[in-house]
Amino acid sequence: DGGITQSPKYLFRKEGQNVTLSCEQNLNHDAMYWYRQDPGQGLRLIYYSQIVNDFQKGDIAEGYSVSREKKESFPLTVTSAQKNPTAFYLCASSIYRESEKLFFGSGTQLSVL
Amino acid sequence: EDQVTQSPEALRLQEGESSSLNCSYTVSGLRGLFWYRQDPGKGPEFLFTLYSAGEEKEKERLKATLTKKESFLHITAPKPEDSATYLCAVLYNFNKFYFGSGTKLNVKP
Numbered sequence: 649d650g651g652i653t654q655s656p657k658y659l660f661r662k663e664g665q666n667v668t669l670s671c672e673q674n675l676n677h678d679a680m681y682w683y684r685q686d687p688g689q690g691l692r693l694i695y696y697s698q699i700v701n702d703f704q705k706g707d708i709a710e711g712y713s714v715s716r717e718k719k720e721s722f723p724l725t726v727t728s729a730q731k732n733p734t735a736f737y738l739c740a741s742s743i744y745r746e747s748e749k750l751f752f753g754s755g756t757q758l759s760v761l
Numbered sequence: 762e763d764q765v766t767q768s769p770e771a772l773r774l775q776e777g778e779s780s781s782l783n784c785s786y787t788v789s790g791l792r793g794l795f796w797y798r799q800d801p802g803k804g805p806e807f808l809f810t811l812y813s814a815g816e817e818k819e820k821e822r823l824k825a826t827l828t829k830k831e832s833f834l835h836i837t838a839p840k841p842e843d844s845a846t847y848l849c850a851v852l853y854n855f856n857k858f859y860f861g862s863g864t865k866l867n868v869k870p
Contacts, residue, residue, distance in 0.1 A: 652804075654804075679856055681856075683860075688770075688862055689862050690765065690848075690859065690860035690861050690862045690863070691805075691848070691850075691858075691860040692860075693857070693858075696856065698856070738804050738805070740804075742856065748856075749795060749807045749810060750795075750797075750805075750807070750850075750858075751807070752797075752804030752805050752806070753804050754802075754803050754804050755802070755803065755804050757802075
């Protein structure tokens with residue numbers, strides 16, 4: 649079955665540590681996204697990529713980095729510069745065309761030790 | 762400021778008790794309004810897209826409607842398995858969305 653796979657499901661970060669969240673899709677979608685979800689708030693866009701080797705900052709990109717070396721993969725690194733990283737992180741993809749729905753992965757819960 | 766507001770934040774219904782969830786938006790240049798269902802600890806799952814005022818979409822016990830300022834998700838005779846958080850999202854630019862904070866629905870048997 650086609651879909652988006654995020655790993656790990658749970659992740660713990662120590663002070664000063666960088667951690668990487670994995671996102672893989674086999675939907676052949678061009679566009680991929682990373683969102684952050686905090687309790688009581690709407691999803692907020694961290695980064696998005698419309699094609700391989702290209703990506704743009706979203707509304708809350710500070711303290712995060714991404715890469716898009718393959719169409720299927722869009723990993724997110726939470727750096728030590730992100731002072732409040734505890735959140736539920738969602739990866740999504742869509743066909744590179746306006747007004748297309750998002751397909752989401754099952755999320756990664758990141759917590760600080 | 763462009764924004765999307767969902768109400769109520771939480772809704773508790775008895776099985777079979779119909780109700781509606783609201784999504785109001787102040788985004789100019791709406792390009793589409795999306796409804797998603799999210800179960801605890803999982804990613805949102807697409808339900809509907811609405812593009813113009815007056816449009817309606819239905820799926821089982823759910824019906825979504827759209828006006829120029831808001832959208833409603835009507836739930837008819839809900840069942841316990843309809844319990845979830847329902848998210849509304851407004852497409853305002855190419856592949857860019859404003860998300861509401863969701864309505865957490867709990868349907869008791």
